[in-house]
Amino acid sequence: MNNIHITLTEFRNESRVIKETTSLVSLGLFNKVRVVALGADDLPERETVAAGVDVVRIRLRTRHLPRNILFQAVKFVEFFIRAMLQAYLFRPGVINVHTLALLPVGWSVKMLCGSKLVYDAHELETEVVWLRGVKQRVAKGIERCFIGSCSLVIVVSESIADWYQKEYSIKRPFVVMNSPRRIVPESSNKLRRELNISDNQLIFLYQGGLTRGRGVKALMDAFKVRMDNNAVIVFMGYGELLADVVDASQQCERIFYRQAVPPRELLGWTSSADVGVSLIEPSCLSYLYCMPNKLFEYAMAGLPVMVSQTKDMADFVRKWNIGVVLSDMTPAGINLSVDQMVSNVKFREGGERAYKAALCHSWEVQEVHLLEGYASMGVYPV
Known part of the structure; x- marks a missing residue:
């Protein structure tokens, strides 16, 4: 047949x-x-x-x-x-x-x-x-x-x-x-090495389309107003907001841009971050009920995650205890969650749990x- x-x-x-x-x-x-x-x-x-x-x-x-x-x-x-x-x-x-x-x-x-x-x-x-x-x-x-x-x-x-x-x-x-299919994540230091990010800075990674509705502007605004440099955000992708991201990366030392890579190379870059970011704005039912593939890719790479208040994605993160769910999408709300990840010395355990969750949903x-x-x-x- x-x-x-x-x-x-x-x-x-x-x-x-x-x-x-x-x-x-x-x-x-x-x-x-x-x-x-x-x-x-x-x-x-x-x-x-x-x-x-x-x-x-x-x-x-x-x-x-x-x-x-x-x-x-x-x-x-x-x-x-x-x-x-x-x-x-x-x-x-x-x-x-x-x-x-x-x-x-x-x-x-x-x-x-x-x-x-x-x-x-x-x-x-x-x-x-x-x-x-x-x-x-x-x-x-x-x-x-x-x-x-x-x-x-x-x-x-x-x-x-x-x-x-x-x-x-x-x-x-x-x-x-x-x-994604089951994989064994490998330790990598690609982002720190290429972008010259310090070992004592926590890398928050946004991978995917640089488009509206995905919290890109909110993330840039949040990292622009942070009072310290203990966390940075790296954007990898392309889309309508690419020029804005590149401009922000040139103006703010806590914002970085790294161009997208072929799918076969993606895991090595993902695993070199500390936290995966998926901020879908719940502006319609389709977004409210979504389960983006990036969430699973971060988890399969062994990263804890920071996500927005969309129903299924937030329920998944809370159920498996693999990261934080934003209280709101304002710069203050984002930085509150960033600070939670920075101050939580056990946040890497969230990565271990994330990998287990990824295996259970592979x-x-x-x-x-x-x-x-x-x-x-x-x-x-x-």
Whole structure:
């Protein structure tokens, strides 16, 4: 049996999709898995990413059209048709869609090929901060219309699973968290050596997108007004706030920027910090219920964490006692938590507990939940 996954990304560093597809092949659920994604000039149209897993990127003929709503719709229609053609030729027994907009595509392939449909929701997409008014009503209408046709719904947190069950009166979705595979963290001193950070300064590390809604500005403001130099913040990543971060690093001796590194090199840099930082601003339900992969990556690297007051993430940190949860996102609130980490001589025990928590939620554990989900719709290892 074949399995096809359709995504509206260019499939560059889609760690969750890569983990899922490789697991589905290695566990013996499918003979072959194909990912259909958007094309890009700097990426091959066809690529093998693992044994039994290949990628087909669709280079839209309409991609150079303007980015207004009318031409974006034209581009989507082209992708819809060509993705359906790819699926029809591949003849999948199961089709997975990885975003709400692709549910109609998945339903069409289901009807055309007799496939089972899997909706893999990477976030609570109808409850994101930028989706309001008519757009939100349309999105919820699409989800409500097609979600009942899905043989399996997969989500990334327990609260999101509860929300879907209540909102649409469906069977509770299966939770498959976006956590890394088990690794043994290695001691590293890369950040101190490259950025010339003193041994007696605690390194707080922010890795990921330098975008709004993730506490980047609040962190910079907090470290700018600190009265001592016993803690520093290092930002690693890229995004719309990159210039602001670089500027802050040039003006404040407690703020550092280190450009992002390839995923295969990430762990060595992560483990060279002292505390991992994940400050998702709870400005919408999607953010409130999130369980970001960075939280698990910090924990797998053996770092205690400092997190914001988002429900599932804060519950996780408190349950495993692996760090501190901010009282609020003001500079004073952030510095209060920083001071707690600095003054707690046992904070490294939080790193040990974090690693244990990471092992208990590793991708090897999530694979079991993935198997249970596919078994619920009658797909078993051969």
